[in-house]
Amino acid sequence: MNRTGPASAQRIEADLRTLTEDIGVRLAGSAGEQRAIGFVAESLEASGARVHLEEFPVRERNVQAEELEIRVGADWRRFPCSLFSNTPGTGGQWREAPLCFFEAPAEYARDGLSHLHGKAVVHLGSHIESRDQYRRLMEAQPAFLLFVDVRYPGSVPLADGMFPAYTAALGAVPTINVAYMDAWGWRKEGAEAARLRVSGGMKEGTSCNVVAEIPGDDPQGELLLVGGHHDTQADSPGADDNATGTAAVLELARLLSAAPSRRRTLRLVSFGAEEQLSVGSAEYVRRHRQELAERGALMLNFDSFGSHLGWFELSAGGPAEMTAYLWERLAERGVHAAVSTGVMPYADHFPFVAAGVPAATLIRSNCKAGRFFHHRPDDDLRRVSLELVSRVIDASAGILLDLADREALPFARHIPGDQAAAVSRYWDDLFGGW
Secondary structure, eight states, X not given: OOOOOOOOHHXXXXXXXXXXXXXXXXXXXXXXXXXXXHHHHHHHHHTTOEEEEEEEEEEEEEEEEEEEEEEETTEEEEEOOEEOBTSOOOTTSOEEEEEEEEOHHHHTTSSOOGGGTTOEEEEESSOOOOHHHHHHHHHHOOSEEEEEOTTSOOSSOOOOBOOHHHHHHHOOOOEEEEOHHHHHHHHHHTOOEEEEEEEEEEEEEEEEEEEEEEOOSSTXXXXXXXXXXXXXXXXXXXXXXXXXXXXXXXXXXXXXXXXXXXXXXXXXXXXXXXXXXXXXXXXXXXXXXXXXXXXXXXXXXXXXXOBSSSEEEEEEESOHHHHHHHHHHHHHTTOOEEEEOSOOOSSTTHHHHHTTOOEEEEEEESBTTBOTTTTSTTOSGGGBOHHHHHHHHXXXXXXXXXXXXXXXXXXXXXXXHHHHHHHHHHHHHHHOOO
């Protein structure tokens, strides 16, 4: 088997600093993302890979100001908020409405949602994960939505977005994220009304997938794909989410290009617009669906895997033999991961599974909610362990070279039937299907 030199913590740190400190926030379609795309493309070319760009349209979040006030008794108090991507602003005008708390995990079971009409709805839950529920919410015509991310009782608003397939099909109202502890206080103190003013909102933009190819001996043979996304949420430098994944793509390109030969072609993709629900990877599989059906052997994705304290999770879609192979090879190299074979549609491996390519995402949680700094301004380099990131990249380079060199892969190229049915439902509901 071909072997590579060890991953360089110095190179990885330099990549992370460029992405998070020199460039910073990298919203899909923004100037920051364009700078990141240029850096990633230049770095991949320097590794010796063949690089090209694949652009696609997105809705860029472009907010100049966002203000939220809550009335408790006779007093209006100001609170921080963050506009969801793929939802409109208020045209710079104040929008005021009575406050209504909506306990979403239970209340979507109600026969009707007409009581939300014209209200400022405090919506418990980080996402709406059902097209039918979103349709019912839009039909109720709330004045605006205030989302409370219940995964972690934080004191700062997280940045997030509404799924673009939902808003394109069913419309949207101004939707903001608010801090859990702020919403707790409103309920406790009997808040009665809210008013919101957002200047700006969404505008047409362009994102990009950066594609790098390291050819194998058979240019039409099986493909091994590697991915990570370079964009971030609003106001977040995204050191862990997902400069770590971008750094993995760059360092793996350097390591894998140095191997003298490979049976199979390696293709590395830095995806745009993941934070809007894997828009870039979905665009990639739609554009390359036929090729992936014929040649796609495995897609290995890296997302938010650098947290100092925590545990690795391997979310896998594909045959049991693939999952077992990845788990065993990672463990041999000191990377022990909890395995999930339930369908997880919120990472860039999922569109590949929908296209019939076995795929997995390696991620690292540090609390049951995921990561306590998820989508926040403090997702900076203090959150990332260089030693751990280097170890994961070393292990992954060994796995990829082993697979690239084998005469036959140790697993079949298919998605088991029990997974395939759930994958199809999610693909149609969340992504709008093919």
